[in-house]
Amino acid sequence: xxxxxxxxxxxxxxxxxxxxxxxxxxxxxxxxxxxxxxxxxxxxxxxxxxxxxxxxxxxxxxxxxxxxxxxxxxxxxxxxxxxxxxxxxxxxxxxxxxxxxxxxxxxxxxxxxxxxxxxxxxxxxxxxx
Numbered sequence: 001x002x003x004x005x006x007x008x009x010x011x012x013x014x015x016x017x018x019x020x021x022x023x024x025x026x027x028x029x030x031x032x033x034x035x036x037x038x039x040x041x042x043x044x045x046x047x048x049x050x051x052x053x054x055x056x057x058x059x060x061x062x063x064x065x066x067x068x069x070x071x072x073x074x075x076x077x078x079x080x081x082x083x084x085x086x087x088x089x090x091x092x093x094x095x096x097x098x099x100x101x102x103x104x105x106x107x108x109x110x111x112x113x114x115x116x117x118x119x120x121x122x123x124x125x126x127x128x129x
Contacts, residue, residue: 003114006041006044007106007109009039009041010041010105010109013041014092017033017073017076020077020080021076021088022088024077024080028081029077029081030074030077033070033074033077036063036066036069036070042066042070045062045063049063053112058113059108061108062105062109062112065101065104065108069098069105072098076091076092
């Protein structure tokens, strides 16, 4: 997966979270969402990314931003699962904590010195689980 595919996968994951907030049926657990290594981007970060960029500052920032994004997303799922009406627009929209963390993920991906198909996922599409 190249940078654009990584960004697209991250965006699709956020769309899945937005859809969940419209019908929070308990199928997502905050502890699973909090695991940054449970999505394709996170698995790449922990595997091939770490091997490729062990000392790159943009990569370090990506790891931190991605972890923070998952932490904030887990908080949103926790609130929704606890019965709070969580608007996807407010929780994920511009200037929300989650959107800010997501923007940092994208910015960090763009800063990595990779091109072509150097970023590979283990599965063809990122899922919420």
